[in-house]
Amino acid sequence: METLKVGNLTLTWLNGGVTHLDGGAMFGVVPKALWSKRYKVNERNLIELRTDPILIQDGKRNMLIESGIGQNKMTDKMKRNFGVEEESKIDESLLKLGLTTKDIDFVLMTHLHFDHACGLTKWNGESLVPTFENAVIYTSEVEWNEMRNPNIRSKNTYWKENWSGIEHLVQPFSGEKNITEEISMHHTGGHSDGHSIVLMESGDDKALHLADILPTHAHQNPLWVMAYDDYPMQSINAKKHWIENGLQEDMWFTFYHDANYRALKWDQEGNIKSAIERKK
Numbered sequence: 001m002e003t004l005k006v007g008n009l010t011l012t013w014l015n016g017g018v019t020h021l022d023g024g025a026m027f028g029v030v031p032k033a034l035w036s037k038r039y040k041v042n043e044r045n046l047i048e049l050r051t052d053p054i055l056i057q058d059g060k061r062n063m064l065i066e067s068g069i070g071q072n073k074m075t076d077k078m079k080r081n082f083g084v085e086e087e088s089k090i091d092e093s094l095l096k097l098g099l100t101t102k103d104i105d106f107v108l109m110t111h112l113h114f115d116h117a118c119g120l121t122k123w124n125g126e127s128l129v130p131t132f133e134n135a136v137i138y139t140s141e142v143e144w145n146e147m148r149n150p151n152i153r154s155k156n157t158y159w160k161e162n163w164s165g166i167e168h169l170v171q172p173f174s175g176e177k178n179i180t181e182e183i184s185m186h187h188t189g190g191h192s193d194g195h196s197i198v199l200m201e202s203g204d205d206k207a208l209h210l211a212d213i214l215p216t217h218a219h220q221n222p223l224w225v226m227a228y229d230d231y232p233m234q235s236i237n238a239k240k241h242w243i244e245n246g247l248q249e250d251m252w253f254t255f256y257h258d259a260n261y262r263a264l265k266w267d268q269e270g271n272i273k274s275a276i277e278r279k280k
Contacts, residue, residue: 001093002262002276006252007202009182012055013262013278014093016068019115020046020083025227026215038218040259046083048259049216050278051115053090054209055097056200058182062099063106065198065209066256067119067131073161074118088119090131104132106179109139110211111195112147116256117162128165138179140187141172143194153230154192188213188242190235191226197242207252207263213239216258220270 004011023045027035032045041047054065068088078084094100109116120137121128139147150158163170177185182202188195191212198209213235215226222240229235246253247268254263264275 001096002279004207004252004254004263004276005205006200006207007182007205008058009200009202009205009207010057011200011207011254011263012057012097013052014055014064014068015086015089016050016052016066016119017070017084017088018086018259019049019051019069020085021049023047027219028225028227028229028232030224035218035224039216049115049257050255050259051088052256053119054254054256055094056183058180058202061105061180062103063108063179063183064104064132064135065108065254066110066116066211067107069115070118070120070122070131070162072123073114073121082115090119101132102134104135107132107135107137108179108183108185108198109137109143110185110197110209111143111192112139112162113157113192113212114159114162116211117147117159120162121165128161130166130169132169135169137166137170138177138185139170139172140185140194140196141174142187142189143192143196144170144172146192146194188234188238190231190238191229193230197238205252206246206249207254208242208246209254209256210239210242211256214243214253214255216255217253217261217264217272220266 002013023041051069056063071087122131147158184199185196200207222236225232225235252263262276267273
């Protein structure tokens with residue numbers, strides 16, 4: 001498992017499973033001739049997208065960004081449609097670190113689309129129960145409301161199976177939320193109406209998790225946004241703002257979906273100057 005130190009924080013990428021989605025949808029109106037130079041695509045026009053939660057440890061608490069693709073939450077047909085070749089192995093990843101799901105204190109959900117939220121619940125016999133039974137789950141109030149009352153477009157990604165049974169653990173926030181003295185969440189909108197990002201600031205080090213407004217390193221250009229985005233102009237504006245801020249302050253950019261990089265730093269010209277590559 002790859003790790004990154006951000007001041008007093010230790011970030012570790014867990015095995016949350018993998019999907020393969022249409023490259024054209026992932027890069028929206030950007031021509032394939034351009035994006036395919038920056039991100040590998042197969043003969044079926046599918047690109048690999050990890051769903052790997054990031055464990056954050058500060059010496060006192062264990063926190064997760066996102067929850068993975070889960071286990072046994074999809075039919076075989078759904079797995080084929082979403083290219084799920086491997087489901088979550090969160091228990092195994094935590095065990096290697098001497099932890100269990102009971103040791104997770106907070107789960108920071110940037111949004112609640114199925115590929116981020118399936119890991120929030122698990123099957124116990126015929127019932128779905130919380131995967132992280134002792135954790136407070138943070139997400140924006142806008143996102144939580146739409147999760148439970150999806151519209152005609154979003155009902156395909158906000159599943160009752162991923163929220164029923166965890167209501168007592170969810171603490172929605174509006175605008176911004178300080179999770180700890182070093183970690184905060186900020187509502188951006190864009191990819192979804194309630195989409196948020198995670199800012200980590202510890203000592204002189206900083207990291208940004210821009211979630212699905214920067215799903216991979218190849219989406220660095222502010223105009224390269226997904227066809228999946230509900231509000232693309234919000235995505236563009238938020239990405240531009242936060243990337244510019246991150247570059248000015250020499251931040252790490254971390255990823256949940258990227259099949260190549262766990263985290264990286266760009267210089268002012270947009271070149272990669274430091275990187276944590278995913279071990280394959």
